[in-house]
Structure formats: C-alpha cells, structure tokens
Amino acid sequence: MSAAQPSAVIEEVIAVVGDHIVLKSDLEKEYFQMSLQYPDYQGDLKCDLFQQLLTQKLLLHKAELDSIVIADERLEYEITRRIEFYASQVGGVDRLEDYLGVSVIEYKDQMRQKVKNQMLVQEAQASLLRDLKVSPTEVRKFYNEIPADSIPYFNAQVEVGQIVIKPKPSTVADEYARDLAEKLRADLISGKRKFCITASLYSDDPGSKSRCGELGEFKRGSMVAEFERAAFKLKKDSISPVVKSEFGYHIIQLIERKGNILNARHILIRPKIVSSDYQVTIDQLKDIVRKIKADSMTFCDAAQKYSEDEMTRVNCGILSDPNSGTNLVEITQMDPDIALRLEKLKPGDFTEPHSVPQLDGSVEFRVLYLKHEVPPHKADLTADYQMIANFALEKKKQDTLDKWAEKFRKQLYIKIDDKFAGCPEVAQWQ
Numbered sequence: 001m002s003a004a005q006p007s008a009v010i011e012e013v014i015a016v017v018g019d020h021i022v023l024k025s026d027l028e029k030e031y032f033q034m035s036l037q038y039p040d041y042q043g044d045l046k047c048d049l050f051q052q053l054l055t056q057k058l059l060l061h062k063a064e065l066d067s068i069v070i071a072d073e074r075l076e077y078e079i080t081r082r083i084e085f086y087a088s089q090v091g092g093v094d095r096l097e098d099y100l101g102v103s104v105i106e107y108k109d110q111m112r113q114k115v116k117n118q119m120l121v122q123e124a125q126a127s128l129l130r131d132l133k134v135s136p137t138e139v140r141k142f143y144n145e146i147p148a149d150s151i152p153y154f155n156a157q158v159e160v161g162q163i164v165i166k167p168k169p170s171t172v173a174d175e176y177a178r179d180l181a182e183k184l185r186a187d188l189i190s191g192k193r194k195f196c197i198t199a200s201l202y203s204d205d206p207g208s209k210s211r212c213g214e215l216g217e218f219k220r221g222s223m224v225a226e227f228e229r230a231a232f233k234l235k236k237d238s239i240s241p242v243v244k245s246e247f248g249y250h251i252i253q254l255i256e257r258k259g260n261i262l263n264a265r266h267i268l269i270r271p272k273i274v275s276s277d278y279q280v281t282i283d284q285l286k287d288i289v290r291k292i293k294a295d296s297m298t299f300c301d302a303a304q305k306y307s308e309d310e311m312t313r314v315n316c317g318i319l320s321d322p323n324s325g326t327n328l329v330e331i332t333q334m335d336p337d338i339a340l341r342l343e344k345l346k347p348g349d350f351t352e353p354h355s356v357p358q359l360d361g362s363v364e365f366r367v368l369y370l371k372h373e374v375p376p377h378k379a380d381l382t383a384d385y386q387m388i389a390n391f392a393l394e395k396k397k398q399d400t401l402d403k404w405a406e407k408f409r410k411q412l413y414i415k416i417d418d419k420f421a422g423c424p425e426v427a428q429w430q
Contacts, residue, residue: 014420015050017057018412019064027053047423054416054429055405056121061412063120066127070119072260076219079108079115088359093207105216128404134392142392143381152379154387157328158342159372161299161317163288164309164356166364167281169271177271181242181249184267188239188251195239195253195265204248204270206361213253213265220260227252231264273362278355281365285353289367292350299369308364318371324390328374338368345370 015022030049038045083104087096093104100107134142169177184202187193199213208215220228226245234240234254243250248270255263288306291297297305303317312319319338321329331339341351351368358364374383381388409429420426 012417014417015054015057016413016415017054017409018061018414020057020060022050022053022057044423047420047426050420050423051425051429054414054426055401058405058408058412059121059124060117062127062408063124066124068120068123068127070116070123073219073221075112075116075119077222078119079111080218080222082111082115083108087207094210108217125401129397129400132393132397132400134389134396138396139385139389139392140381142395143379143388152391154374154377154379154384155330155332156376157330157374158334158370159327160319160329160334160338160342161303161369161371162309162312162319162366163285163303163307163317163369164312164364164366165281165285165306166308166362167273167277169273169277173271173273173277177249177269178242178244181251181267181269184269185239185242185251195267199265199267202269203267205266205268208266211265213267214255215264215266217261217263219262227266231262234264278363278365282353285365285367289350299371309366317369324387326386326390328372328387341368342370347372 012024013021014024014027027046027050030053031046034045034049035041083093083096087093090096090099097103097107102110180202184193184198188195188198196212199209203209203213205213220232222228223231224245224247226243227250230240230243230250231252231254234252236254236256238254240250240252243252248268251267251269253265255265257263284306288302292299292302300316303313307313307317309317315327318327319329319334320327321333331342334342337356341354345351345368347370349370353365353367356364356366377383379388406428414429416426416430
C-alpha cells in the first residue's frame with residue numbers, strides 16, 4: 001500500500017520575514033517528504049524545518065539587498081535538468097505530463113520562480129560561506145570533542161576506478177543513417193511526407209517522437225552546438241539541412257521563436273550500433289586492461305586517455321563520494337550493480353568489460369578497478385582525516401550561518417505564528 005498523502009491544507013501565512021512570507025502549505029509539504037525519508041529523526045522535525053524555511057527567507061532578503069542576479073541561461077538550464085531527472089524517474093516525458101496533469105512547458109512556468117528563489121538562496125549562502133576553511137587544529141579539536149560513544153562508525157569503504165567507452169557505429173551504418181535522413185528531408189521539402197507522421201515513424205528520439213518530434217521551448221546553451229546553430233538560423237515552419245551531432249543526424253523544423261527562445265521539432269536518425277560494434281568496444285577495453293597490467297601505462301593515464309565518462313575522467317577515473325568529495329566511498333552508498341561486481345575483486349583487480357544501459361536506450365561498456373579497500377571501522381583521526389575535516393567544516397558553516405542569521409534578523413520585521421512559540425530555536429526569532 002502506498003504511503004498516505006498529506007491531507008488538504010487550508011492556505012495560511014505562518015511567518016513573515018521582511019518582505020517574504022512562509023506558507024503553511026510549504027511547511028506541510030516539506031514535513032511530509034522529510035518524515036518519509038527520516039522516520040527515526042531525533043528531535044522535533046517540524047520545528048527544525050520551520051527554522052530552515054525562516055533562514056531561507058532571510059537569505060532571499062540578503063540576495064535582494066546584494067543585487068544577486070541569476071542569469072536566464074542558468075535558470076533555464078537548471079529547470080531543464082530537473083525536468084529531465086523527473087522524466088527519467090517516471091519513464092519519460094509523456095508519463096511525467098500524465099502524472100503532473102499539465103504539459104512540461106506549463107510546469108516549467110509554474111516552477112520558474114520557485115527554482116529562481118532557491119538559486120538566489122544558494123548564491124547568498126555561498127557568499128557567506130565560500131571562503132570558510134578548517135585548520136588541522138580545528139579538525140583535531142572537533143574530533144576530540146566528540147563523545148567517545150558518538151564517534152561515527154564507517155562501513156566498508158572502497159576506492160574504485162572505471163573506464164567507460166561508448167560503442168561507435170560502423171562507417172556503413174553511419175552512411176546509411178545520413179542517407180536516410182537526406183531522403184526523408186527531401187520528401188518533407190517536396191511535400192511527399194508530413195513532419196509529424198515522419199517523426200513518429202522514423203525518429204530515434206523516444207522523448208519527442210510521440211509528440212510529432214516537438215522538443216518544447218529552449219534557449220541558447222541548452223542544446224548541442226551543431227543543433228543549436230542550425231535551429232537559430234531557421235524561419236518559422238522552415239526545415240533545416242541535415243545536421244550531424246554526437247547523437248546522430250537531425251532534421252529540424254522551427255515552430256516558433258521569441259527572441260532567444262525557440263520551440264522546434266526534429267527527427268533524429270541515429271546510426272545503428274550492432275553486436276559487432278559492441279565486440280569492438282569490449283576488445284578495446286580488454287586491451288587497455290592488458291596494457292595497465294603490463295605496466296605500459298597507469299590506470300590514471302588510461303582513464304584520462306580513453307574513458308568517455310566526463311565526471312570520473314578528470315579524477316583519473318576514480319569515483320568519488322558526492323557528499324564528502326573523497327575517493328573512499330562506503331560500499332553501501334555505491335550503485336548496487338557496482339557493489340555486486342566488486343564483491344569478487346581484490347585490490348588491484350579488474351572486472352570483465354560489461355554493459356551499462358543508459359536512459360536514452362543506448363549502451364555503454366566499462367571496466368571497474370578496485371584500487372583500495374578499507375574494512376568497517378570506527379572513525380580514526382589519522383586514517384579518516386578528510387572525512388572528519390568535512391564534518392568539521394560543515395559544523396563551522398552551520399555555526400557561521402546561525403550567527404549571521406541571529407544578527408541579520410534583528411534588522412527586519414519578523415512575525416511568527418503563535419502555534420510555533422513552543423519551538424525553542426524559533427522563539428529566538430521573535
């Protein structure tokens with residue numbers, strides 16, 4: 001049975017911070033989501049969330065005083081990134097629109113101000129905290145002040161590298177895709193074909209083919225360069241020449257342009273990748289591993305030269321913990337597929353090349369390399385210095401933010417609903 005949804009909330013202002021308000025519905029939504037994520041939360045979750053919302057309003061006020069500006073391109077990119085993530089979670093754009101009950105374009109408009117405010121808060125907070133650092137003395141002091149029974153316990157940790165390669169289509173497949181795209185374009189120009197039907201029959205873009213190839217509104221910088229250059233040259237209803245990008249061959253038709261905002265549709269013909277192309281990639285990865293084992297190149301050199309995963313390539317192919325930034329990652333926090341493959345390895349070992357399905361339906365191949373492993377243990381200042389330093393820095397940031405909020409809020413009009421008078425931290429805001 002799915003979790004019960006929160007009951008309907010009659011809208012109500014529960015706090016005023018300067019020119020900004022906190023709505024009861026905002027708090028209830030946050031509380032519902034966080035109570036599901038942290039069912040064993042120690043403390044008064046609703047009071048703590050309420051204080052966080054108050055601090056966010058303070059930071060929003062600071063952003064306005066400091067004249068912080070969020071560029072339209074950044075805002076659009078962030079909104080698009082979130083939409084793409086949501087769509088990937090529910091199985092595509094069509095299912096997301098069914099779930100939301102509105103089109104993606106309408107949903108973008110609905111979330112634009114909220115996302116902009118979040119980005120303003122982040123910028124204002126960063127301006128307060130970006131220069132903070134912790135010295136070795138502060139780290140040692142932080143560690144020594146942790147009660148003996150509260151020293152964190154780390155699960156097994158591993159340092160893992162990967163080399164990822166995407167199979168490439170053969171020359172024959174690439175030529176066939178280009179020729180097909182050219183023929184379809186010629187038929188569209190001559191009127192033998194309609195764009196909508198052609199997109200639904202031939203396009204290899206699963207996110208747009210069911211919508212006549214329509215991509216929705218986008219701005220400069222949100223599409224690959226080759227596609228964008230061609231699209232921004234078009235006039236309404238005109239059709240581009242065949243355009244090649246990293247995704248394949250595109251035929252683009254402009255629907256509408258509003259300044260730097262376009263709405264366009266396209267047909268994507270992707271060169272087909274077959275099993276023989278997979279085998280070429282597998283053999284390439286095996287050859288790379290042989291060279292590393294023969295000491296003709298280091299794993300770092302190989303990852304930087306061959307891997308096509310941008311996130312890990314710059315870090316010598318090593319996966320890092322997104323929260324701490326360290327190369328040692330708790331095995332419980334890793335992708336289950338990676339964790340399972342590591343079970344059979346010893347430090348210095350490689351997995352066999354294996355396929356990794358992608359959200360767009362394509363496949364990549366990778367090898368994993370177990371560089372180092374640390375058994376479960378209680379946090380140690382020497383062995384786990386970087387992790388402890390991260391904890392110390394986070395505490396310093398929170399203390400700094402609290403001190404700033406205490407001083408800054410005295411300059412503003414603040415009113416808190418009496419229902420929250422029992423929250424110890426919130427009471428200090430009055």
